Amino acid sequence: MILETRQLWCRFGGVAAVAGVDFQLEEGEVRCLIGANGAGKSTFFKMLTGQLRPTSGAISVMGRDVTRLAPFEIARLGVGVKMQVPALFDGITVRESLALGALRTLERRRVGDAVQAMLKQIQLEAEADVQVGLLSHGQRQWVELGMVLMADPKLVLLDEPAAGMTRGEVEKTIALIGRLRGRHTVVVVEHDMHFVGRIAEKVTVFHRGMVLAEGSMDTILRDSRVREVYLGRKAGGVRG
Amino acid sequence: MIAKLALAIFGGLALLCGLPLVVETYTLFNLTVFAAMAIFALSLGLVWGFSGILSLGQSVFFGLGAYAYAIAAINFSDSTPALVAALAAPTTLALLIGYFAFFGRVTDVYFGVISLTTSLILYSLVNSTSDQSFVIGKAPLGGYNGIPSVPPINWPFMPEWTLGFEDMYYLTGVLLLIVYVGLRLLLVSPFGRICIGVRESETRAELLGYDVRKYKLGMFCIGAAIAGLAGALFAAWGSFVGPDSFSVSFAAQAIIWVMFGGLGTLIGPIIGCVALQAITTWLGQVKIIDPNIVLGLIFIAAVLLLPQGIVPALQGLYRRFMPRRQGSGAA
Amino acid sequence: MELFLITAIHVLYAVASLFLMTAGLAVIFGMMGVINFAHGEFLMVGGFAFVLAVQAGINTWVAMFLVAPLVCVILGLVVERLIIRHLYGRTVDTILATWGLSLLLIGIASVTLGYDQRGVGQPFGSIAIGAYREGVYTFFVIGMAAVVVALLYGLLRWTSFGLVARGTMENAAMAWALGADVKRIYALTFALGAALSGLAGAIFAPIAGVMPVSGTIYIAKAFITVISGGPLPLSGAVLASGLLGTVSELTTIVSTPVVGHVALLAAAILLLRILPSGITGRFFRGGV
Numbered sequence: 001m002i003l004e005t006r007q008l009w010c011r012f013g014g015v016a017a018v019a020g021v022d023f024q025l026e027e028g029e030v031r032c033l034i035g036a037n038g039a040g041k042s043t044f045f046k047m048l049t050g051q052l053r054p055t056s057g058a059i060s061v062m063g064r065d066v067t068r069l070a071p072f073e074i075a076r077l078g079v080g081v082k083m084q085v086p087a088l089f090d091g092i093t094v095r096e097s098l099a100l101g102a103l104r105t106l107e108r109r110r111v112g113d114a115v116q117a118m119l120k121q122i123q124l125e126a127e128a129d130v131q132v133g134l135l136s137h138g139q140r141q142w143v144e145l146g147m148v149l150m151a152d153p154k155l156v157l158l159d160e161p162a163a164g165m166t167r168g169e170v171e172k173t174i175a176l177i178g179r180l181r182g183r184h185t186v187v188v189v190e191h192d193m194h195f196v197g198r199i200a201e202k203v204t205v206f207h208r209g210m211v212l213a214e215g216s217m218d219t220i221l222r223d224s225r226v227r228e229v230y231l232g233r234k235a236g237g238v239r240g
Numbered sequence: 241m242i243a244k245l246a247l248a249i250f251g252g253l254a255l256l257c258g259l260p261l262v263v264e265t266y267t268l269f270n271l272t273v274f275a276a277m278a279i280f281a282l283s284l285g286l287v288w289g290f291s292g293i294l295s296l297g298q299s300v301f302f303g304l305g306a307y308a309y310a311i312a313a314i315n316f317s318d319s320t321p322a323l324v325a326a327l328a329a330p331t332t333l334a335l336l337i338g339y340f341a342f343f344g345r346v347t348d349v350y351f352g353v354i355s356l357t358t359s360l361i362l363y364s365l366v367n368s369t370s371d372q373s374f375v376i377g378k379a380p381l382g383g384y385n386g387i388p389s390v391p392p393i394n395w396p397f398m399p400e401w402t403l404g405f406e407d408m409y410y411l412t413g414v415l416l417l418i419v420y421v422g423l424r425l426l427l428v429s430p431f432g433r434i435c436i437g438v439r440e441s442e443t444r445a446e447l448l449g450y451d452v453r454k455y456k457l458g459m460f461c462i463g464a465a466i467a468g469l470a471g472a473l474f475a476a477w478g479s480f481v482g483p484d485s486f487s488v489s490f491a492a493q494a495i496i497w498v499m500f501g502g503l504g505t506l507i508g509p510i511i512g513c514v515a516l517q518a519i520t521t522w523l524g525q526v527k528i529i530d531p532n533i534v535l536g537l538i539f540i541a542a543v544l545l546l547p548q549g550i551v552p553a554l555q556g557l558y559r560r561f562m563p564r565r566q567g568s569g570a571a
Numbered sequence: 572m573e574l575f576l577i578t579a580i581h582v583l584y585a586v587a588s589l590f591l592m593t594a595g596l597a598v599i600f601g602m603m604g605v606i607n608f609a610h611g612e613f614l615m616v617g618g619f620a621f622v623l624a625v626q627a628g629i630n631t632w633v634a635m636f637l638v639a640p641l642v643c644v645i646l647g648l649v650v651e652r653l654i655i656r657h658l659y660g661r662t663v664d665t666i667l668a669t670w671g672l673s674l675l676l677i678g679i680a681s682v683t684l685g686y687d688q689r690g691v692g693q694p695f696g697s698i699a700i701g702a703y704r705e706g707v708y709t710f711f712v713i714g715m716a717a718v719v720v721a722l723l724y725g726l727l728r729w730t731s732f733g734l735v736a737r738g739t740m741e742n743a744a745m746a747w748a749l750g751a752d753v754k755r756i757y758a759l760t761f762a763l764g765a766a767l768s769g770l771a772g773a774i775f776a777p778i779a780g781v782m783p784v785s786g787t788i789y790i791a792k793a794f795i796t797v798i799s800g801g802p803l804p805l806s807g808a809v810l811a812s813g814l815l816g817t818v819s820e821l822t823t824i825v826s827t828p829v830v831g832h833v834a835l836l837a838a839a840i841l842l843l844r845i846l847p848s849g850i851t852g853r854f855f856r857g858g859v
Binding site for chain 2: 654657658661663664666667668670671672673674675676677678679681682787791794795798799827829832833836837839840843844847848
């Protein structure tokens with residue numbers, strides 16, 4: 001098991017954004033976390049990355065307890081994170097940004113080739129020496145993905161990777177994530193159900209800070225609790 | 241990259257050796273202190289422009305370096321350990337402040353305030369040490385009067401062979417060149433590149449696995465040591481140190497030099513510093529118009545018309561006429 | 572008993588002075604996010620306006636409550652229009668431009684008014700408290716600080732300008748979308764800050780005299796107090812002045828003014844370490 005949370009809680013004042021979540025992730029999975037706004041997915045995600053301290057509960061990654069670790073310590077264990085709000089090195093070039101992703105883990109002389117290979121993967125070879133801040137929104141998302149993947153993380157956490165993208169860009173992103181299958185374990189927080197349907201093997205539904213249901217896309221769509229929450233009892237009962 | 245550096249070195253040396261042939265000794269005297277100030281400007285340019293640390297009170301390290309040099313030189317009668325002290329004292333303070341601030345995860349603006357406040361505290365304290373009882377070894381602190389008769393720099397471990405005006409000119413010039421080249425090399429090293437990343441986005445740097453606190457602390461200490469060196473050179477040049485070296489107005493001057501020259505470049509702080517110092521000195525001599533009025537108008541105009549500073553503006557012009565690929569962080 | 576009373580009065584005076592010194596900057600920074608490094612010079616201009624008006628024969632109170640603030644309002648409106656307006660959102664550039672403005676104002680003042688100190692005597696005499704004598708002006712300063720707090724609170728809380736200004740402070744884009752003339756609000760807010768600084772400068776003039784470089788002693792303390800106070804303009808300034816002024820004055824009483832000054836600075840650093848967003852970053856949210 002590559003990621004596990006036990007009774008994870010996150011309280012802000014009187015509100016419990018995450019209320020006792022037990023979560024398990026096996027190596028090699030591609031898991032999607034879905035749920036309405038405010039369901040707790042992003043809060044849960046931030047606790048996994050180390051950016052939020054859980055109020056109580058435990059998180060372990062690759063067998064190690066990471067509940068109290070800082071984001072950089074978690075990253076060093078082999079976790080790659082792409083946040084919802086882009087965190088990019090806007091003032092430097094794409095090439096340099098990717099290089100920074102690799103400097104920690106690769107020998108200096110291997111960095112150049114690795115960067116070139118990644119540029120090909122994210123299809124930004126032509127824009128290699130352009131400042132990141134000047135790229136389109138979709139291109140920036142890929143740069144970020146590229147940076148994250150440079151260190152070859154075993155666990156990849158993505159928060160709304162398709163947000164704000166055009167149809168074409170979404171397709172490319174789906175293909176990119178598809179190529180991650182097998183070598184990396186992926187957790188994706190998403191709203192776009194089409195996107196989720198295309199990439200997810202297993203889906204975890206969040207609601208009011210707790211896990212409502214978990215299973216394959218089909219199972220989820222048929223789950224009565226899920227339909228009740230999303231569609232209302234009467235409406236859900238009509239369609240199959 | 242090597243080519244550019246070689247050009248800078250040769251150009252710098254040529255300028256250094258050529259100037260004494262065309263200008264008078266008095267101008268060389270001024271240029272020496274301009275060069276020392278330029279080293280100080282570089283320290284702020286490094287820390288602020290390349291690491292994103294808003295060190296509003298960088299003068300603290302300059303002043304500490306100056307005083308450490310003065311006190312050590314007077315006590316040891318040899319400038320060699322004094323120069324070491326001038327580097328060590330500011331670095332130690334930077335370690336303390338940096339640890340307190342960066343490991344406490346203080347945000348940018350508030351770091352600026354802490355930095356400013358530290359310089360105010362040291363200024364107040366040093367300013368009030370006029371009483372005879374405030375002595376360190378053989379050196380009286382002197383309060384607002386400062387410490388007079390600060391010994392000049394001598395050849396290492398040979399206190400009888402002191403450096404005269406012309407020697408100081410060459411020494412300061414060479415040190416400026418060494419610091420500049422050294423920083424250029426630092427900024428293309430992995431450490432430097434990561435620091436630039438930290439400046440761009442601390443979050444992203446953290447998520448890539450870098451301990452941002454350590455990188456900021458490292459850069460901050462390097463900047464402090466360089467500022468301390470500048471302070472020592474200043475003290476040796478003028479044979480005098482005073483609390484004004486710690487003052488907020490001095491710290492603010494450095495900020496102006498860096499902003500005017502170009503934040504995020506290395507040559508910018510040097511040019512900004514020398515240009516503005518030259519203008520201020522000239523205005524002070526010529527006395528046609530109050531220097532504050534001219535400086536004030538220059539700053540306001542520069543901000544409104546050349547918001548990035550003169551060096552990036554010139555770089556922009558250069559690029560317009562000679563389009564080529566954009567480089568990475570340092571310039 | 573009298574000693575306690577005198578100490579309390581001195582502490583209140585220190586707090587009041589700090590607040591008055593800070594109020595203008597707090598309004599401008601708190602409500603517009605603009606760091607006005609020429610703040611000290613607005614105090615200086617107010618001080619000079621007051622002194623020159625009194626020396627020209629104008630009634631002291633008219634000079635203090637009308638002439639000084641008015642001169643600064645005009646200066647503030649000009650500055651906002653010509654400089655500040657172009658730099659909204661550019662914090663670092665604003666610092667540079669207002670620092671340039673500060674130099675410019677010092678230069679102009681030096682050239683037109685000379686480099687030395689001007690002053691007027693303190694109005695009022697002194698009264699006896701037990702065995703001690705205390706200047707009545709001390710109470711005047713404390714009183715004025717209280718009046719300014721009350722007026723600002725009233726303005727921000729109960730007038731339509733205050734409401735719109737606070738809305739703009741929270742979310743300028745939203746306020747603009749709702750029809751507020753954001754440019755005008757900012758201009759008026761800056762003018763308000765300038766007026767407060769002018770008034771403060773006039774109040775301090777009889778105590779400390781005015782010189783072209785007088786402003787430089789105010790800016791550091793005011794800036795630190797504003798940041799320590801946090802995002803809310805009025806509450807932040809009041810609380811920060813209260814805390815830092817008290818620490819400073821009590822320390823001064825038991826040792827020297829220098830140590831008191833250092834204590835204020837050290838207290839600010841500690842405060843910011845514990846509450847990185849200032850006092851009102853954590854407490855009293857949703858107020859003014």
